[in-house]
Amino acid sequence: MTVLWIRWAGVLALALFLSGCAGILVGGAATGISVAHDRRTTGMVVDDQTIELKLYDVLNRQLPPGNRISITSYNGTVLMTGEAVSEGARQRAESIARSFSEPPVRMVYNELVVGPPSPLSVQSNDALLTTKVKTALFQINTIPDFDPTRVKVVTDRGVVYLLGLVRPVEANATTEVASQVGGVRQVVTLFEYIN
Numbered sequence: 001m002t003v004l005w006i007r008w009a010g011v012l013a014l015a016l017f018l019s020g021c022a023g024i025l026v027g028g029a030a031t032g033i034s035v036a037h038d039r040r041t042t043g044m045v046v047d048d049q050t051i052e053l054k055l056y057d058v059l060n061r062q063l064p065p066g067n068r069i070s071i072t073s074y075n076g077t078v079l080m081t082g083e084a085v086s087e088g089a090r091q092r093a094e095s096i097a098r099s100f101s102e103p104p105v106r107m108v109y110n111e112l113v114v115g116p117p118s119p120l121s122v123q124s125n126d127a128l129l130t131t132k133v134k135t136a137l138f139q140i141n142t143i144p145d146f147d148p149t150r151v152k153v154v155t156d157r158g159v160v161y162l163l164g165l166v167r168p169v170e171a172n173a174t175t176e177v178a179s180q181v182g183g184v185r186q187v188v189t190l191f192e193y194i195n
Contacts, residue, residue: 003179004056016124017129019184023076036150037147037150037163038149038150039112039150039164039194040074040075040165042105044075044076047073047076047103048074048075048076049069049073050070050075050103051073051076051078051100051103051105052071052073053076054100055097055100055105056069056071056074056098058096058100058143059071059093059096059097061182062092063084063085063089063092063093064085064086064089065085066081066085066116066117067082067083067084067085067093067117068082068090068117068118069081069082069084069093069112070082070085070156072152072161072163072192073105074152074163074190075106075108075120075163075165075192076103076104076105076106076107076138077105077106077108077109077163077190077192078097078105078107078109078110079099079109079111079142079154079161079163079190080093080094080097080099080108080109080110081111081112081154081156081161081165082112082117082118082156083113083114083117083118084113084114085114086113086114089114090110090112090114093110094108094112097110099163103176107135109161109190111156111159111161111188112175113157113182118156118157119154122157123143125158125183126155126157126158126185127155129155129160129181129183129184130153130154130155130160132155132181132182132183133155133160133177133178133181133184134148134176136177136178137151137153137177138172138176138179140173140174141174141179142175143169143170143173146170148174150164150175151163151164151166151170151174152164152172153167153178155184157185158183158184158185159184159185159186159187159188160178160181160184160186160187161188161189161190162174162175162178162187162188162189162190163190163191164191164192165191165192165194166191166192166193166194166195167193167195168193171191171193175187175189186192
């Protein structure tokens with residue numbers, strides 16, 4: 001029984017680490033390690049976290065109840081996924097995100113769907129797909145200096161969104177690997193390209 005419990009705890013810890021929740025487990029050390037490998041400046045990493053938290057708060061206060069909106073910010077680019085209760089709420093969310101100025105939002109991708117919130121089973125499957133894609137990216141070993149932690153993976157309703165500051169060869173490889181993960185319906189690349 002104890003061995004089974006230890007295995008489950010290990011699987012949970014790995015899933016949390018790969019899903020980006022390692023900071024909850026190890027505190028600030030995870031952020032320091034993450035920033036060391038990130039191509040964004042430390043200030044931009046902090047700005048992205050601030051955008052996510054502040055924008056989420058503003059949307060909750062200004063939109064009607066019943067939405068399930070996830071905010072992801074990467075290098076000032078905002079991705080909104082989830083469900084809005086109406087087309088008006090969907091458009092209002094995008095308008096609020098586009099006008100967000102402290103810290104500034106450079107670009108907004110509104111992938112919200114009008115409808116009721118996804119059931120917990122769909123959300124759980126999305127979390128699992130995100131973990132599977134992140135794990136699969138570690139198989140890319142043919143690109144010099146490639147670090148899979150530089151690719152932000154977001155999954156919503158089986159659609160995988162990839163964000164990051166990457167070289168074209170890295171974008172192609174990550175897109176190919178992500179598209180081969182079982183259960184992924186579509187891969188959408190929102191990369192910014194560097195030399």
